Amino acid sequence: MTMKEQISAALKEAMKAKDTARLSTLRLVNAAIKDREIAARGSDEVVSVSDADITSILGKMVKQRKESAKAYEEGGRLELAEKELQEISIIEDYLPKQLDADETAAAVQEAIRTTGAEGIRDMGKVMAALKATYTGQMDFGSVGPMVKDQLNS
Structure with a gap:
């Protein structure tokens, strides 16, 4: 259905x-x-x-x-x-289950790894990969800074 x-x-x-x-x-x-x-x-x-x-x-x-x-x-x-x-x-009730903090962090790490992102210039690729997979399951407003921190380190 x-x-x-x-x-x-x-x-x-x-x-x-x-x-x-x-x-x-x-x-x-x-x-x-x-x-x-x-x-x-x-x-x-x-x-x-x-x-x-x-x-x-x-x-x-x-x-x-x-x-x-x-x-x-x-x-x-x-x-x-x-x-x-x-x-x-x-x-x-009609949205997929929201990911918790640990699941979100793991998803960010996986997206960075699979896209081959190496720096802040690749942030768009990582965010696009996350949105393609996790739309409705995470708050992308809070995920953006997390991705930025990961790419800066």
Whole structure:
């Protein structure tokens, strides 16, 4: 079952269970997927998004919500921050398991080794290799400095 089918099935289940929070979040996810499909249409052909595309969409949605939750907390709007955090937990149900610090460090070492990176100029190659393999499984904002440190030493 593709991710799109899983999300559609979960949307139907949320409707039946009258789970409004889950339903509204899954509707947002569905809308984002449909937006990507519409944007991908060149001519009159039907274009379907891949699971990797959906993982990317979900990752961006989580990142947006984390930023929003932080802004709401700083602004003293804790009820809105809580809503954003609830949406994050629902979206993360459909993302691959996040790598812990040790697994991330091992993945960075492996990517450096397999790409043959020797210096900071090769950082792009390493990041591209990590993104190709671990999209949705690690926070690339925190991985970038880790790769830079490894390449500088």
